[in-house]
Amino acid sequence: MLLIRCPYCGERSEIEFANGGEAHIARPADPMSQTDEEWAQYLYMRDNPKGLIAERWRHAHGCNRFFNALRDTRTDRFVMTYEMGRPRPEIDAATLAEAAR
Amino acid sequence: MSDTMQVSRNGFTLVPAADRRRFVLQARPGTLDAAVRALGLAETPAMLAAATGGAVTALRLGPQEFLLLLDPAGAEDSLSALRAGLEGVAHSLVEVSDRQVGLDLSGALVEPALASLTSIDVAGPAFPVGMATRTLLGKADGVLWRTGPDRFRLEIWRSFAPYMSGLLNEAARDAVF
Numbered sequence: 001m002l003l004i005r006c007p008y009c010g011e012r013s014e015i016e017f018a019n020g021g022e023a024h025i026a027r028p029a030d031p032m033s034q035t036d037e038e039w040a041q042y043l044y045m046r047d048n049p050k051g052l053i054a055e056r057w058r059h060a061h062g063c064n065r066f067f068n069a070l071r072d073t074r075t076d077r078f079v080m081t082y083e084m085g086r087p088r089p090e091i092d093a094a095t096l097a098e099a100a101r
Numbered sequence: 102m103s104d105t106m107q108v109s110r111n112g113f114t115l116v117p118a119a120d121r122r123r124f125v126l127q128a129r130p131g132t133l134d135a136a137v138r139a140l141g142l143a144e145t146p147a148m149l150a151a152a153t154g155g156a157v158t159a160l161r162l163g164p165q166e167f168l169l170l171l172d173p174a175g176a177e178d179s180l181s182a183l184r185a186g187l188e189g190v191a192h193s194l195v196e197v198s199d200r201q202v203g204l205d206l207s208g209a210l211v212e213p214a215l216a217s218l219t220s221i222d223v224a225g226p227a228f229p230v231g232m233a234t235r236t237l238l239g240k241a242d243g244v245l246w247r248t249g250p251d252r253f254r255l256e257i258w259r260s261f262a263p264y265m266s267g268l269l270n271e272a273a274r275d276a277v278f
Contacts, residue, residue: 001220008148008164009234013220016237061237063148063163 005081006059007067020056022046023068024088050074052096054088057081072099106266112210113273115266118203118254122176124169126183128192133167139186140169140179151233151246155179160233160246168233168244168256170203202262204255206269211253213276214269215245225250239268 002014028034028042047053053073058066070079070091077099079091091099108115126136137145137152137159146152146161153159156175160168171179183194206215215223218238222228223245233246241264244256257265 012236015220061242062235064166064235065163 002076004057004069004078006062006065007081007083008063008065009059012059012062016059016061018058018060020058020066023054023056052079052091052099056084074100106204106262108266108270108273110270110273112277113208113214113269114206115269116205118205120173121203122171122173122196122198123201123256124167124171124180125195125197126167126169126192127165128187128190129165132187132190132192133165135186135190136167136183136192139183141182149232149234151231160244162233162235162244170256200258201256202259204257204262204266205248206253206255207249207251208273209251210273210276211251214272215253217272217275218268219245221245223247223253238265241265 003011004014004017005011006017025042028038031039034042051072051074052070055069055071056066057069058064066084067081068084068086068088069081070089071077072079079095079099080089082089106115106117126133128136134145140154140157140159142152142154142157142159144152146159148161148164151158151160156172157179158170160170162168187194212223212225215238219236221234221236228247230247230249233244235242235244237243238245238255238257241257241261243258243261243265246254246256248254255265
């Protein structure tokens with residue numbers, strides 16, 4: 001059973017959660033000023049890293065809150081979860097290596 | 102149909118809970134504190150905790166969410182007090198009385214029966230009396246609230262009731278062994 005730490009409820013099983021796509025994507029403040037390419041970039045273009053990715057998750061069968069998580073896409077390890085609105089945390093090399101293991 | 106669900110076996114009893122009016126209150130934490138004062142509760146329940154006072158029980162299911170269970174006898178008084186206390190403040194108060202049914206589970210086999218349906222740890226140290234949370238039970242969403250060492254209240258959507266009571270019946274039968 002893969003456990004995900006909800007910042008509000010603590011460790012819960014993966015089946016209680018829903019993925020919400022990549023985190024930290026800001027909607028342009030003035031969409032009308034965007035070119036088609038810039039708007040397409042915002043709408044469709046997402047990172048697909050082999051390694052650490054910041055994602056939005058929702059505790060859909062719990063407190064129903066969105067939060068952000070850092071996950072390693074190779075191992076599915078959750079390095080950490082943090083509340084919405086906080087900047088992406090820096091992760092040290094040792095933690096990165098542990099997540100990739 | 103679902104309102105008459107009952108299971109009674111050795112060490113496990115499931116009966117429909119006493120009638121309650123139910124409301125979902127969603128608001129910022131400060132507003133929840135104001136709601137608690139308006140309802141006359143002693144203090145704002147912490148995350149995943151319950152607070153009861155008079156005709157009102159508030160279950161803190163999320164940082165910004167209460168499930169309110171009101172005794173029908175005193176419900177109107179509590180509601181008007183709540184509406185007065187939250188006048189002019191942004192909040193969402195939705196009645197879900199008929200969406201859900203409450204089931205009272207009791208007996209020595211309640212813990213193992215629930216444990217076979219949900220991924221969370223329902224044993225005493227991890228799930229103390231007074232704790233309440235929404236979780237998955239089998240394939241259905243439900244609110245689990247521990248009301249005593251061997252007693253749980255289950256709040257589930259009405260149409261899930263036959264499924265849930267059937268599953269619990271089977272789980273209780275298996276839990277004997």
